[in-house]
Amino acid sequence: MDKKFNFTVKSLNELKSADKGSRVTYYDTKVIGLSIRITNTGVKSFLVRKFMNNKAVRTTLGHYPAMTITQARVAARDALNTISSGVNPNHQKTVQRIKSITLKKAMQDYISSRKHALKPTTIKDYQIIFNSFLSEWGNKELINITRTMVVKKHTTIGDKSIYRANATMRLLRAVFNFAISEYEDSSDIPVITHNPVQKLKRNWFKESVRTNTIEPNDLKDWFTAVNSLPNDKANISHKNTSETVKDYLVLLLFTGLRPSEGINLMWSNIDFKNKLLHIEDTKNREDHTIPLTQHTLDLLTDRKDESLGGYVFPGYNPNKALVTANKQVKKVVKDSGIQFLLHDLRRTFATYADSLGIQHNTIKRLMNHKNKDVTSAHYIHQSIETLRDPMQKITDYILEKSK
Numbered sequence: 001m002d003k004k005f006n007f008t009v010k011s012l013n014e015l016k017s018a019d020k021g022s023r024v025t026y027y028d029t030k031v032i033g034l035s036i037r038i039t040n041t042g043v044k045s046f047l048v049r050k051f052m053n054n055k056a057v058r059t060t061l062g063h064y065p066a067m068t069i070t071q072a073r074v075a076a077r078d079a080l081n082t083i084s085s086g087v088n089p090n091h092q093k094t095v096q097r098i099k100s101i102t103l104k105k106a107m108q109d110y111i112s113s114r115k116h117a118l119k120p121t122t123i124k125d126y127q128i129i130f131n132s133f134l135s136e137w138g139n140k141e142l143i144n145i146t147r148t149m150v151v152k153k154h155t156t157i158g159d160k161s162i163y164r165a166n167a168t169m170r171l172l173r174a175v176f177n178f179a180i181s182e183y184e185d186s187s188d189i190p191v192i193t194h195n196p197v198q199k200l201k202r203n204w205f206k207e208s209v210r211t212n213t214i215e216p217n218d219l220k221d222w223f224t225a226v227n228s229l230p231n232d233k234a235n236i237s238h239k240n241t242s243e244t245v246k247d248y249l250v251l252l253l254f255t256g257l258r259p260s261e262g263i264n265l266m267w268s269n270i271d272f273k274n275k276l277l278h279i280e281d282t283k284n285r286e287d288h289t290i291p292l293t294q295h296t297l298d299l300l301t302d303r304k305d306e307s308l309g310g311y312v313f314p315g316y317n318p319n320k321a322l323v324t325a326n327k328q329v330k331k332v333v334k335d336s337g338i339q340f341l342l343h344d345l346r347r348t349f350a351t352y353a354d355s356l357g358i359q360h361n362t363i364k365r366l367m368n369h370k371n372k373d374v375t376s377a378h379y380i381h382q383s384i385e386t387l388r389d390p391m392q393k394i395t396d397y398i399l400e401k402s403k
Contacts, residue, residue, distance in 0.1 A: 006030050007069050017042040034076040046072040048079040059089045091185055098183045098191040104138035110178045121260040126171055133157055133168045142179055142192055147199030162205035173197035213348040218338050219402040225336035229328055245328040248313045254296050254395055256349035256367045259342040264321050265312040288368040291388040293395040352397055358390045
């Protein structure tokens with residue numbers, strides 16, 4: 001069959017698939033430059049080919065029969081005229097594709113590009129921030145997110161929490177910086193050229209260093225409020241969510257764990273036989289092992305006896321970690337009159353340890369703080385067993401003050 005002919009519905013429908021592993025191209029005699037390519041699977045695609053600056057430019061217009069011959073010829077003439085004017089239509093298509101990228105897609109691309117550099121807990125925090133504060137912009141194109149919108153969003157979130165407001169803007173800034181560096185046209189020129197978060201400049205909320213702890217004299221009221229958390233909707237693991245959060249809060253206070261470490265704790269992290277808790281890939285990227293006192297071990301044993309999944313503190317699905325404890329924390333704050341955030345429990349643990357005269361190196365070891373003293377880090381090695389007595393002192397102190 002002649003590869004050059006006047007495209008008609010009859011002639012295109014009669015075209016056979018190419019041989020296996022090959023493609024065949026036919027050319028329209030009505031619009032010079034328009035062709036149709038057929039693969040070995042029978043897919044038929046309209047293309048345009050024309051030289052520009054001594055280089056062949058080829059662009060796909062659409063698939064037949066979804067695109068009709070008439071539509072293909074109109075599109076072909078437009079593409080040929082564009083090429084004749086010195087503009088590569090593929091360049092335009094790339095630019096238009098990038099301009100249509102939404103914030104949600106950019107967020108996904110950003111996370112995907114950094115999935116090996118970011119810790120799972122960090123990715124989870126980013127997703128919580130996005131879902132809580134940026135989801136309404138999810139389907140909005142990046143190019144349509146303005147500086148004015150960003151300033152207003154920052155102020156609105158800040159009315160409730162300046163920390164969340166700043167964290168949200170830091171994430172948004174990172175996503176836009178990623179888009180500017182990664183979304184380029186065919187000439188490697190950025191299509192997204194501005195970061196609207198830069199408009200904030202000096203309008204970032206000033207975050208004071210948090211120093212809040214639970215005073216020893218307030219422990220009794222705090223425990224009363226924690227233990228009085230109402231039973232709410234039971235989850236699949238047969239432990240109501242408030243009871244799960246109660247145990248979670250108590251564990252944080254008695255161990256000094258970071259909130260993210262506690263909420264993602266799995267039974268595989270607990271060595272019941274040797275009374276140890278072991279966490280891998282922590283915030284400072286160093287494994288962390290601490291001894292468990294009998295009080296903490298009893299709490300974990302009770303939970304283990306009724307557990308159906310791998311997480312120590314599951315959500316409604318026993319195979320997934322608890323998502324948030326915010327509701328219960330607010331309830332404890334309201335009932336006890338004691339202001340605290342989850343991380344304050346870790347700070348309280350360290351404060352009690354210091355008040356008991358426990359050496360700072362030991363406190364750092366219990367809390368998995370990096371030791372900046374190279375000499376100490378390399379030559380003063382504390383075995384896990386030497387931490388049992390300090391951990392027991394802290395536990396006894398908390399129990400005594402909570403009576």
